[in-house]
Amino acid sequence: MVRTAVVQLLLFTAAITAAMLFAGTVATEAGLYAQSVDDEGDRDVATLDTExxxxxxxxxxxxxxxxxxxxxxxxxxxxxxxxxxxxxxxxxxxxxxxxxxxxxxxxxxxxxxxxxxxxxxxxxxxxxxxxxxxxxxxxxxxxxxxxxRIAYWLSPAGQNGTADSCDAETCTVSLNETDDDGLTLEMATDPDQPNESVSYASSNTTVATVDPENGTTDAAGTDSTTLNLHETGETTVTLDVGWDTDEIVIRVEE
Known part of the structure; x- marks a missing residue:
């Protein structure tokens, strides 16, 4: 009988110990979950407050x-x-x-x-x-x-009075070879920007002047002005569409 009682006591003690361990595990997991929920809640509140x-x-x-x-x-x-x-x-x-x-x-x-x-x-x-x-x-x-979007000068190469070395940044022209119609300077936009106001200006009006000084791009986003040459020298011609500009240097020689 004593042996049976001892066995029962040991079993009871083991059951109590297991129950306590289980309860502790549950409590720990519950605490971790609660902390996780709180952290997630804080993150959610921070996210909601962010704009x-x-x-x-x-x-x-x-x-x-x-x-x-x-x-x-x-x-x-x-x-x-x-x-x-x-x-x-x-x-x-x-x-x-x-x-x-x-x-x-x-x-x-x-x-x-x-x-x-x-x-x-x-x-x-x-x-x-x-x-x-x-x-x-x-x-x-x-x-x-x-x-x-960009606005830029097209190369005037091949037009009357221009040299073969002309590109969209610099061009050397002969004052004597340019006819009375002046030098046509063409500009374009990319992507095509129709109906945009364009202003033109020459930095040295003694050497050359632009006419007209204002224009509007066509359906293809292009426009042009004429540079009238007066004497030898150098001038920078600028186009301005408000949201972009470009320059071309014109050198006028005899």
Whole structure:
């Protein structure tokens, strides 16, 4: 009987120990789950409080700098909390690009606070056409679609009075060989931009003047002006469509 009682006591003790271990495990798992839920809740609240807005003007022509192969994006923090500038993700046409620099424009505070604007600059080489930028941080995102368009001089080579070495950047012409009609300078846009106002200017009106000084691109996005030559020398002729400019150097010789 004593042996039976001892066995029963040992079994009872083992059962109690197992139950306590199980209860401890359940309590630990419950605690970890509760902490996980709290952390997830905090993340969800932070995400809900985060809101950003890209404020670039898509038609202004200032988003992309073709000369420097650089994209500049302005993002405003319109949410209810501060954000970390370095935690911003940038996609250009679906490809992840690491910004060269992130800078909060308001004051000297590096923290991206509510209503502050963050300037992102990133390396990019874009062809003319439509492009898309996505900026994301802390679960919030915004998208910008803009058109990279250019205006440029066409080469005047082959026109009356021009030399064979003329291209779209420089051209040497003979004052004596140019007829009374002057030198026609043609410009184009890419993609084609019809009905765009174009202004023309000569940097040295003693050497040459443009006529007309203003024009409008046709259905193919092209226009032209006439350069009237007056004496030998050099002048730079500039076209300006508001969102882009281009120059051509004209050298007038005897």
């Amino acid at each position: 950003i807005a890209i404020i670039n003007h898509p038609a202004a022509g200032t988003t992309y700098n073709e000369t420097g192969d650089e994209l500049t994006i302005y993002v405003k923090n319109v949410g209810d909390g501060s954000l970390e500038p370095a935690a911003v993700d940038l996609l250009i046409d679906g490809e992840y690009v690491r910004p060269n620099e992130t800078r909060v424009l308001e004051g000297t505070d590096p923290v991206w606070r509510e209503e502050a604007v963050l300037e992102l600059t990133a390396p990019s080489s874009l062809e003319p056409g439509t492009h898309r930028v996505v900026v994301g941080t802390n679960g919030a995102r915004d998208r910008l679609e803009f058109e990279h």
